[in-house]
Amino acid sequence: MAYSDKVIDHYNNPRNVGSMPKDDPKVGTGMVGAPECGDVMRLQIRVNPETQVIEDAKFKTFGCGSAIASSSLATEWVKGRTVEDALHIKNTDIVRELSLPPVKIHCSVLAEDAIKAAIGDWKRKQGADEAQASAATASAKE
Amino acid sequence: MSVSSVASPACWNCGAPPGGGHFCIGCGKIQPLAAADGYFAFFGLPEKLDLDAADLDRRYLALSWKLHPDNFVRAEEFERNLSLDRSSVLNDAYRVLRDPVSRAEYLLARHGVRKEGQTKQQAPPELLEEVFELNESLEELRAARLSGDAAESAALGKRLEAAGRNFQAKLAEVDAELAAAFREWDAALDRSAGEDERARLMARMNEILNRRSYIRNLVAGVTHELDGAPDA
Numbered sequence: 001m002a003y004s005d006k007v008i009d010h011y012n013n014p015r016n017v018g019s020m021p022k023d024d025p026k027v028g029t030g031m032v033g034a035p036e037c038g039d040v041m042r043l044q045i046r047v048n049p050e051t052q053v054i055e056d057a058k059f060k061t062f063g064c065g066s067a068i069a070s071s072s073l074a075t076e077w078v079k080g081r082t083v084e085d086a087l088h089i090k091n092t093d094i095v096r097e098l099s100l101p102p103v104k105i106h107c108s109v110l111a112e113d114a115i116k117a118a119i120g121d122w123k124r125k126q127g128a129d130e131a132q133a134s135a136a137t138a139s140a141k142e
Numbered sequence: 143m144s145v146s147s148v149a150s151p152a153c154w155n156c157g158a159p160p161g162g163g164h165f166c167i168g169c170g171k172i173q174p175l176a177a178a179d180g181y182f183a184f185f186g187l188p189e190k191l192d193l194d195a196a197d198l199d200r201r202y203l204a205l206s207w208k209l210h211p212d213n214f215v216r217a218e219e220f221e222r223n224l225s226l227d228r229s230s231v232l233n234d235a236y237r238v239l240r241d242p243v244s245r246a247e248y249l250l251a252r253h254g255v256r257k258e259g260q261t262k263q264q265a266p267p268e269l270l271e272e273v274f275e276l277n278e279s280l281e282e283l284r285a286a287r288l289s290g291d292a293a294e295s296a297a298l299g300k301r302l303e304a305a306g307r308n309f310q311a312k313l314a315e316v317d318a319e320l321a322a323a324f325r326e327w328d329a330a331l332d333r334s335a336g337e338d339e340r341a342r343l344m345a346r347m348n349e350i351l352n353r354r355s356y357i358r359n360l361v362a363g364v365t366h367e368l369d370g371a372p373d374a
């Protein structure tokens with residue numbers, strides 16, 4: 001199977017490979033896998049609590065070229081977007097951008113799931129924080 | 143379960159109902175493939191999973207002999223093509239059903255439980271976490287080897303071997319779970335269990351197969367890395 005130029009580019013020069021501290025309250029971590037092939041992907045975002053904008057994103061993927069390219073692209077796409085906006089990224093957008101063939105669709109699904117999982121994790125943390133914080137601010141504010 | 147409840151079309155040669163087998167029960171002529179026939183039916187088997195490998199082998203040999211294109215060299219082109227069609231399906235069917243994992247995957251796909259690109263079901267998070275960590279160790283080991291750091295390679299190799307054994311044991315566990323699920327499925331068919339119960343059993347098998355897929359990949363990765371090591 002021939003990979004498209006864009007896949008090869010992301011594969012050879014993956015953007016934003018790495019990790020962020022999992023316990024940082026501003027960081028959301030999404031860990032997902034594709035049962036079809038057993039590949040795994042971790043995508044992390046750092047969100048500005050005031051603006052809800054994703055300021056940084058990192059990924060690490062153990063998988064095929066399409067999965068690496070999909071997650072690399074996903075980190076590029078989420079950066080600078082608000083959390084709500086990033087939720088609108090669809091695997092079909094990734095398929096189109098990277099010209100993935102049908103057998104590689106699940107690789108892009110993995111990237112979409114990873115974004116959702118990372119945002120979900122971040123929201124969970126916010127929820128937990130807000131519960132604590134609102135009790136504190138309620139008395140602190142005026 | 144019967145082979146098919148849908149009446150097969152009349153035999154192309156004699157016009158009699160051909161009986162749903164490879165050959166017409168009236169005139170004995172080879173029949174076209176019916177789209178609804180699955181691999182199990184092809185072998186005249188119910189959709190049971192705990193199947194007897196020796197029995198499957200026997201059926202395969204008997205059929206490959208009967209359907210073989212060599213038997214049709216003097217027949218019409220139409221019949222010769224039917225024999226080619228059936229022979230090629232026979233080989234696919236045999237390959238898929240012979241292996242327990244591909245057999246189960248086939249059954250689930252046939253019932254729409256397992257679709258490419260649509261498996262939304264995730265493995266348990268702890269397993270993903272473990273899979274990820276082991277992949278990281280594998281990567282470290284490769285890097286250490288590349289840089290020629292013998293001490294580091296040896297230490298990592300030891301750790302991986304232990305992890306590999308752990309995952310090997312997990313694979314054996316999952317295979318045992320799968321075998322048990324097969325027997326449950328077969329028992330459910332035997333007592334003509336309802337849709338709900340079948341769906342539940344299939345969902346469980348799907349979940350087991352998903353877990354197995356991660357574990358198998360890892361075992362393969364670790365084995366490859368340790369075997370391919372000149373100095374491990």
Ligand code: FES
Nearest residue numbers: 037039064067107
């Ligand atoms: S083949 Fe597994 S993610 Fe692409």
